[in-house]
Amino acid sequence: MQFLRQIYYLFRRGFRQSVRPYFALLPEYLMPIMFFVINSAGFQRAVDIPGFTADTYLAFYAPVALFTAIYFSTGSTGIEVAADLTTGYMDRLFVSPIYRSAILIGKLLAMGVRAASQCLLMLGLVMLFGAPFAVGWAGLPILLLLALIFGMGWAGLGLCISLFTKNPRVVQSGFVFFMPFTLITTAQLPLELLTGWYKTVVLINPITYILEGFRSLMLRGFEWDVLIMAFTIAILFSFVTLSLSAVAFRRLSR
Amino acid sequence: MAHAIEVKNLTRKFGKATAVKDLSFVVPEGEFFGFLGPNGAGKTTTMRMLATLLRPTSGTALVNGHDIVASPADVRASIGFAMQGVTLDPLANAWENLVLLGVLYGAKEKNARKRAEQLLELMQLTKVAKQWVKNYSGGMKRRLDLAAVLMHQPAILFLDEPTEGLDPSGRRVIWQYLKKLGRESGTTIFLTTHYMDEADYLCERVAIIDKGEIVVDGAPADLKKKVKGSLDDAFIHFTGHSIQDETTNSKAADPYVRI
Numbered sequence: 001m002q003f004l005r006q007i008y009y010l011f012r013r014g015f016r017q018s019v020r021p022y023f024a025l026l027p028e029y030l031m032p033i034m035f036f037v038i039n040s041a042g043f044q045r046a047v048d049i050p051g052f053t054a055d056t057y058l059a060f061y062a063p064v065a066l067f068t069a070i071y072f073s074t075g076s077t078g079i080e081v082a083a084d085l086t087t088g089y090m091d092r093l094f095v096s097p098i099y100r101s102a103i104l105i106g107k108l109l110a111m112g113v114r115a116a117s118q119c120l121l122m123l124g125l126v127m128l129f130g131a132p133f134a135v136g137w138a139g140l141p142i143l144l145l146l147a148l149i150f151g152m153g154w155a156g157l158g159l160c161i162s163l164f165t166k167n168p169r170v171v172q173s174g175f176v177f178f179m180p181f182t183l184i185t186t187a188q189l190p191l192e193l194l195t196g197w198y199k200t201v202v203l204i205n206p207i208t209y210i211l212e213g214f215r216s217l218m219l220r221g222f223e224w225d226v227l228i229m230a231f232t233i234a235i236l237f238s239f240v241t242l243s244l245s246a247v248a249f250r251r252l253s254r
Numbered sequence: 255m256a257h258a259i260e261v262k263n264l265t266r267k268f269g270k271a272t273a274v275k276d277l278s279f280v281v282p283e284g285e286f287f288g289f290l291g292p293n294g295a296g297k298t299t300t301m302r303m304l305a306t307l308l309r310p311t312s313g314t315a316l317v318n319g320h321d322i323v324a325s326p327a328d329v330r331a332s333i334g335f336a337m338q339g340v341t342l343d344p345l346a347n348a349w350e351n352l353v354l355l356g357v358l359y360g361a362k363e364k365n366a367r368k369r370a371e372q373l374l375e376l377m378q379l380t381k382v383a384k385q386w387v388k389n390y391s392g393g394m395k396r397r398l399d400l401a402a403v404l405m406h407q408p409a410i411l412f413l414d415e416p417t418e419g420l421d422p423s424g425r426r427v428i429w430q431y432l433k434k435l436g437r438e439s440g441t442t443i444f445l446t447t448h449y450m451d452e453a454d455y456l457c458e459r460v461a462i463i464d465k466g467e468i469v470v471d472g473a474p475a476d477l478k479k480k481v482k483g484s485l486d487d488a489f490i491h492f493t494g495h496s497i498q499d500e501t502t503n504s505k506a507a508d509p510y511v512r513i
Contacts, residue, residue: 002360005357006358009354009357009358010358012354013346013350013354016345016350017343017345017346020346020386021345087339087341087342087344088337088339088340088341089341089342089343091307091337091341092337092341092342092355092402094307095305095306095307095333095335096330096355096359097327097328097330097331097358097359097360098358
């Protein structure tokens, strides 16, 4: 019980840390909307390409906005933890009689919930622009669960870098992972229209399958084979990054 | 009298440099004990080992009867450690900082709030308690940091340079509180400092530490009597140099550790 209680209170602290200072939330909302508006306006005529798999480019791109929202909301995890390390707050937690794993679990859960809540807000915003949401209320918990799992996994990536390097600048430069992970996917064109090495890399990129999970829920409804693949990849991705984080954390907390 | 802290042959190395060499000492329960020494003497390293933030290279120590290596969680439950720098959450207010620590040390949230209220009043921080800590002055942060380590009423309080960076009036406020705490609550207090006046005013017994070793220990009055002078004179007499003298060793893992 103590363990769960500690996770709860550290979750609360982790969530609070991630939303302060409040003005820092603006880019997390503005950037995904900006990408969404610019891309869906700029690529409108892409739907005319034979084989394009959506009625409007706005509808096709909308899931990417949710994805970008998750990236931006959880991408600061590593910097927040690096700040705790450099300010000595992590030592404050280490010197208390808590289960040290509760620090990591509480923070990751906080970031997962942040990812899900950011995803929900972004969903509302893109729907205001006219994006569809095929599965409706019934599918919303599935979408949010996928966002939570992937959000924790993405937070784990920043956390890894932070715990291994303890350097906020190095963590910040981890943003370099954002570009290939997001762009070399089916973010801008459906798989059917890709060719060559690019298509090969897209097929290897695990983020492609998670994005397709979001796209399935928003555009086409419950495609269980696509969703099972999305959840499997999200869980595996999160397992890898969170395991590495746990190894780094264990080294740090010994 | 039972010992709150018992240290036997404690050693800590960082690479090729030895920060703490074969240290042995005891601190009886309820004593206000101090380590007096220059920067790089091994004071903080010793304290971090006793607070279980650093593993010793060799040697043992018991804190409140618990082994620092075998039972670190038991040690942590019974100590408070005010570290050299302020270790608060800057984007939380005083309430949030204190209540979180209270519940992490096992208190119910309601009780943690009550305790936080008492400590905020004691530290004269009630008026600013809802502001984020990053907006506090250095003195306010220090006082809040002290309140944080007192939330769970520890049996032993470790204070690493508790008045570093404070102005004279700020130091006085902290001194007066610590003196009262030591006198009235029976808490064992282990303090490190490089300020002679602080060691002289606060400590019942002082160990002069230099180059990772205890050179001499005794009550400040006794040490002064031995040299017929001040604590500064006692330091020079027993170590051969002034507390301000520091040399650096570029080969050490920490270049400010003296060898």
